[in-house]
Amino acid sequence: MSFPLVIELQRMALSHDTSVIQLVRTAKLVAAKLSVPEAEGWIDRELNGYKGGEMIPPYRTIPGECRARNPFHGWIPVQFPDAELQALVSEGRIGQSLGSMERYLNDTSGHLMLQYTYERERELQKLFSTDMQFAIRIPSAQINGIFDAVRNLTLDWSLELELAGVLGDNMTFTLTEKQEAKPVTQQFIIQNAGVVGNVTDNATVTNNQAVHGSLSVERVRDLVQQAKSALPALPDQTAAQAGTLLDELDAESRKPSPNENKLRSALTSLRTVCEGAMGNLVASGITTAVTALLKHGT
Secondary structure (H helix, E strand, O other), X not given: OOOOHHHHHHXXXXXXXXXXXXXXXXHHHHHHHHOOHHHHHHHHHHHHOOOOOEOOOHHHXXXXXXXXXXXXXXXEEOOOOOHHHHHHHOEEEOOOOHHHHHHHOOOOOOEEEEEOOXXXXXHHHHHHOOOOEEEEEEEHHHHHHHHHHHHHHHHHHHHHHHHOOOXXXXXXXXXHHHHHHHHHHHHXXXXXXXXXXXXXXXXXXXXXXXXXXXXXXXXXXXXXXXXXXXXXXXXXXXXXXXXXXXXXXXXXXXXXXOOHHHHHHHHHHHHHXXXXXXXXXXXXXXXXXXXXXXXXXX
8 A cells, every 4th residue: 555755754753663764764755855955954964964063953962971081090080160061061962873873772781982072172181281082971872862863853744744734645745735845844843953054163042031030149159269260271362351250250249248230240241251252161161150140040
């Protein structure tokens, strides 16, 4: 019995006899026949790998552990000055193609060591005053989650197409089906597989949501102390600007009655300065910490 192409894609997504790579190749056929470049781009990146500058989807970001290669003891855990920075550098962003990761499927015994970019590794070496190699250690079993996510996304996309009346009888799509598929696909890919196109390391996304609640002066002081200790790892110009703002924050936070508006203003300026160097590991960590402080307050 012959099924419409979109329904066949659903059947493949539900069948454990169909590998994810087979499924995605069929999805590429559907995307090509529908002329929806958003889906084709996502599928090509899954099949061929994510290149430098391309946004890694959330399901390819896996929590891990930063390790340093000790010449005598091998890979050892790294202790960071604050939790935000540790969390930031311990996320493994997996950009490899699905095909290159197949061998790790159902492997529950091993671990993967993901190498940092040259720039990030140099920042870590500078931060810890060492020439040791750094990498992120993640359980190889976590790779299963990436394949499951791709399978689920493909199924969900096909269901959205069916809901819009896009089926593809006799391996072809009508002009109406192609027109209906474009907005459905674009919205689906943006919401579920990340942004369309390339995003550089210096790109930033800001949230203009209003901030409520009182600031914790103690948390401001902690942030100042941690950020000051990390200034040497920032670019010179950023370090100079950030250092001035940190001094302002330190002075205001130690007054008997700190002015919250001044603290918020200085924190916002500090975040803006660090966002200008977002390719830098420490700058990213400070930005994350400031955003959390402004958002949660206490």
